[in-house]
Amino acid sequence: MTWKRWTATAMRMVAALTALGITVTAAGPVSAGADADDLAGSQRQRLDWHTCQQGSADQAGAELDQAGATCTELTVPLDYARPNGRTITLALSRLRATDTAHRLGVLLLNTGGPGAPGMSDVLPIRQWLGDVGARFDLIGLDPRFVGRSTPLDCGWPTGTWTRSAGPDRATFNQLTAFQRDLADRCARRHAELLPHVTTRNTARDMDLLRAVLGEQRLSYLGYSYGTYLGAVYTQMFPGRVDRVVLDSAVDPAEYGARVVREAGPANEVALRDWAEWAARRHDRYGLGSTGGQVLAMVDGILAAAARRPLQVGGYEVDRQSVPYLLLNRLGDDRDETQADLAETVKVLRQAVLSGSATPTASLADTLSFLFTGAESATGSVQAAILCGDVPVRRDPEHYWRDIRQHRSSEPRFGELTRLISPCAFWPQQPRERPTVVQNAVPALIVQSTGDTRTIYRHGQAMHRALTGSRLLTLRDARIHGVFGNYGNVCVDDAVVTYLADGKLPARDLDCVGHTSP
Structure with a gap:
C-alpha cells in the first residue's frame, strides 16, 4: 500500500x-x-x-x-x-x-x-x-x-455509524433509530461472535x-x-x-x-484555523477573504443542508452528514489536507447555489463510505470492538441532554462527537x-x-x-x-x-x- x-x-x-x-x-x-x-x-x-x-x-x-x-x-x-x-x-x-x-x-x-x-x-x-x-x-x-x-460483516447500509445528531430533537430521534437498526443487524447476523470481538x-x-x-x-x-x-x-x-x-x-x-466526547472544542478551533488558511487563498477557492467570512459560508452550508439535502453526485448530503465531512479533514494541518477540505467545502457550496455539484475523487470516496454498504465490514467490526470492550449508557435521553448542554460552546461538532452510538442498543454487555x-x-x-x-x-x-x-x-x-x-x-x-x-x-x-x- x-x-x-x-x-x-x-x-x-x-x-x-x-x-x-x-x-x-x-x-x-x-x-x-x-x-x-x-x-x-x-x-x-x-x-x-x-x-x-x-x-x-x-x-x-x-x-x-x-x-x-x-x-x-x-x-x-x-x-x-x-x-x-x-x-x-x-x-x-x-x-x-x-x-x-x-x-x-x-x-x-x-x-x-x-x-x-x-x-x-x-x-x-x-x-x-x-x-x-x-x-x-x-x-x-x-x-x-x-x-x-x-x-x-453485519450488512450495514454504511461503512460507519458516525452521524451528527443534527439541529433538533427530530434529527436526534432519526439518529437514534439509525443506531438501533445497526445494532439489530449485528445481533441478527453475528450474535455468537460478538462477545469475542474485544481488545x-x-x-x-x-x-x-x-x-x-x-x-x-x-x-x-x-x-x-x-x-x-x-x-x-x-x-x-x-x-x-x-x-x-x-x-x-x-x-x-x-x-x-x-472516546472523543470532549473533542468538539479542539475541532472548533481547528475549523477556525482552517478558515484563516482558506481566507489567505481566497483567489484560489473563493470561500471568503477573511476567516469570519469562510466560517459564515460553512454555517450557511449547514443551514441549507438542514432545509433540504444537498445533491452531490449521486448522493443526498443532509445536515447530519456535513459535520462528518468537515471533521474528516481537520486532523491534519498540512497544506494538502487543508486544500482537500477547501475543495470539499467548495463542492458543497456549489450544491447549495446550483442545486447539485460533482464531488472530487476524495469526496466521492468518503461519500461512498458514508452512504453505501461497500465497506459495511469496517463499521461493523469497529462497533463490535468498542461495544464489546466497554459498556455505555443505554438511555437516549442521556445523550440528548449532553448535546443540548454543549450546543452553544460546540455549535458545529458537539452534536457529532457526543452522539449516541450502536453500543446503546448492543445485544450483549461486555463479558469482561x-x-x-x-x-x-x-x-x-x-x-x-x-x-x-x-x-x-x-x-x-x-x-x-x-x-x-x-x-x-x-x-x-x-x-x-x-x-x-x-x-x-x-x-x-x-x-x-x-x-x-x-x-x-x-x-x-x-x-x-x-x-x-
Missing part, C-alpha cells in the same frame, strides 16, 4: 472513530485468559508463509510481494475461556530483518481503527524507520474479524503470535486505537514487552464508544470488565498538542497510567499520527533512536512545528 493510500485509510478510520467518547468506571484487573498449558497446542502450530497477492486485482498483496514480504494465517481460539473449542484465523504479513547480524526481534504494528486492516502497514513503516527498520521483523496484523482475517482478545492473539514466532518478547508500534491495544497488552502481559511506542494516544480510562491500565512498563508516548482526535490531555493521561513512560510532545502542530506520517525530524529521530537502542530519554521531550531539527 502506498504512503498516500495508507494515510487516507488511517485518517478515514480515525474520522469514523471521532464520533466516540466515554467515561469509564474503574474496575480491577481480570485474568489474562487461558493458561499456557491450555494453549500449548495453539502455540505449537507451524506458520505456512506464502506470497501475499490474492488474484490479479489484489494491488495491496502485489505491493507486499514486490517489497519482499510474505504472508500467513494464524489460528487462534474464538473464546480463550475455551481454548480447545472453535477457532478463527488471523491474516498477517512479515518483512523480515535484513540486518540479521544486529536483529532486534519482532516489531508488531497497529495503525488504529479499531477495525483497520494492518497487513500493508509494514511498507510505509519500514521506510519511516530507516536503517533500524532492517533490524526488525516487521509484522502487520489484520486483527480478529478485520480485513483478511475471519470476517464479521483483550486481540491482546491475547498478539501474545499467542509471539509464542508461535518463538519470541520471548514483542516490540510494538501503535497509533490511535492501537495505543490502547498496546497499553492493554502491557497490562495483561507485562513481562513479554520489549520496546513500545504509542503515537497519538487514547486515555485508557476514557476509551470506549465515546474494562482493562485498568496502571503499570511501569517502559514506553515512548508521542502526542501533538493540536490533535483533534485524541486530544493532548489523552497523551498526558496515558503517560500517567504508564508510570515508566516518557512523553514526547510535538508542539504547534495539529496532527493525529505523528511518527513518520508527519515528517517532523525531531520526532522521527527520537522514535528511531529509542527503537534502536531500547533506552528511553532521561526526561520528557518537546519538539516544535512541522520539520524541526
